[in-house]
Amino acid sequence: MNGAPSLSVVLATHNRRDVVLATLNRLRVPGVLPAAHEIIVVDNASADGTAAALARHDVRAILLRRNRGACAREYGLRSARAPLILMLDDDSFPRPGCVERMAEHFTRHPRLAAASFLAHLPDGSQECSALPHVFIGCGVGLRTAALRACGGLDLSFFMAAEEYDLSFKLLAGGWGVETFDDLHVEHLKSPAGRRSDRIACYDIRNNLRVVARYLGGEHAAAYRHDWMLRYRWLAERHGHETANARGERAGRFRALIDSCTRQRRLPPWALEGVFGWSAIERRLRALAESGARRIVLADWGKNVYAFVRGARAAGLEICAIADDRFAAPGRCYRGLPIVQVDEALGLAVHAWVVSNTSFVHADVTAAALRARTPLPVLNWYGLARSDSLSAVRRSAALHAHG
Known part of the structure; x- marks a missing residue:
């Protein structure tokens, strides 16, 4: 497109040519994206002809020399030209009208940094983050200015829990992260290229890093214990004990480094908003x-x-x-x-x-x-209403007072 876009769509892919091409076609359905948009696809060194196929589409392709996982989307975030970004997986796409509503939320709430969508899965179930004020990576609107101020995805995470890390960075910077029940994304969960053992390894590794970066004292000890136990039991259920053990070892090592060099610690109001x-x-x-x-x-x-x-x-x-x-x-x-x-x-x-x-x-x-x-x-954690923005208002007040 010519001129400045109002929206940048960012996704990454690896050896899933047919999947990402199908997603690009779905994004062209009338009413899904505004007229003034750009689509940025980060190709994680695919060997299945993805790069050549992307060259035949009206997208900006960023071709990497090695696979950087889900966090490869960071390259797209850095190059986005629009004030708002829609971050997707290569097999997810918003329902018509939702991007327009997303933009309205950002206009209405100037301290909103991330507007997370509700994900709808092929089996009819829905998906959202395990914690409030954390977005899901398969469908989230992001304010470009907030990313520039706080930083984007950490490439060292590769995959898993990168949404927690970025959400907590934004919260620590005084921005709001909310999920809206009028924003919907279809997530097909295409099985091609998904390795559950690799996911098991990165899940525990990166969750331990999140604890080390953002929690302190008794809370750090409690959640380190709990999340190690959680992912250990999940690994046992799916036969991924070896991958989980490898992730635990890597997680302890990286968490030690993070706790010494990359402490961010969430402020008390943000901790309470997330953990309650x-x-x-x-x-x-x-x-x-x-x-x-x-x-x-x-x-x-x-x-x-x-x-x-x-x-x-x-x-x-x-x-x-x-x-x-x-x-x-x-x-x-x-x-x-x-x-x-x-x-x-x-x-x-x-x-x-x-x-x-x-x-x-x-x-x-x-x-x-x-x-x-x-x-x-x-049940004290039912579906969030679209006007449920206490964290945004609180962060705005904190920002205004120093």
């Missing part, structure tokens, strides 16, 4: 004051520590954590048995608390439980 320790504890204290004494936590989510910590501070007895994915004979988390939902339904408790801060999964869990038990099912 105080808010969760307040709600659990209110539950205890209402007369409840015994509860079940539903879901061994990535932030379950906040619920266990809060319940114990409130004097509540946690009888079990119910999660069919992670339940196993004799398996415990911080002294609490992890059991099947069927078993937990037979326990004598006063209430169920959904202990998952991934709002898509929290809603699914809450709905399933409400169909099976007459007891209260408390």
Whole structure:
């Protein structure tokens, strides 16, 4: 296109020529992108003719000499010419009208740095981040000025948890990161080129790095323990123990370097916004004051520590954590048995608390439980509303006052 674009679309690909070409065709559907746009495709040293195919399309192709993984999109982010960027996977694309609404959110909220989409998967399920105020890489709008101020994707991550790192950088810089329920992206999860063992290795390695960079003290110790346990159990379930062990070793080494040289630490308001320790504890204290004494936590989510910590501070007895994915004979988390939902339904408790801060999964869990038990099912992390911008307003106030 001629002239300055209003939107830069950035994606990366590696040896998935047919996949990325199909995505480019879907981006050309009327109503998907504004007229004044540019598309930047970063080719990760593909050997399947991707570069030649891209040359026949109206895109800016950045050809790398080696594979830099999902973080190769950083090269596209750096070269983007528009004030707003839409970052995608090579097999994801927004629904018509959503990019226009995305731009409206950025106009309405000048301290918004990242507007995350809800991802829709082929099986009909939805996907979002495990934590609030963290975007998903398969569909997110980014403010170019915020990236220039705070930095973009860290190439050393290669893949996995790079969204956490960038989200936390933006939050630490006083910007807002939000998910909007009126922004939708289709994510096909094309299997070509996906190696689950490699993902298992990078998952734990990079999550340990995120902890080292942004958390301190008791919280760093707690989440380092929890996330190592989480990814170890996931690896056992999928037969990736060797890859996970390799990732743990690499993660400990890189985390040590990061903790010494790349400390960023999130400010208290951002930590609370992401992990919700105080808010969760307040709600659990209110539950205890209402007369409840015994509860079940539903879901061994990535932030379950906040619920266990809060319940114990409130004097509540946690009888079990119910999660069919992670339940196993004799398996415990911080002294609490992890059991099947069927078993937990037979326990004598006063209430169920959904202990998952991934709002898509929290809603699914809450709905399933409400169909099976007459007891209260408390879900404090339902779908975010489009005007749910407390973190943006808070960060704007902090920025205005210094």
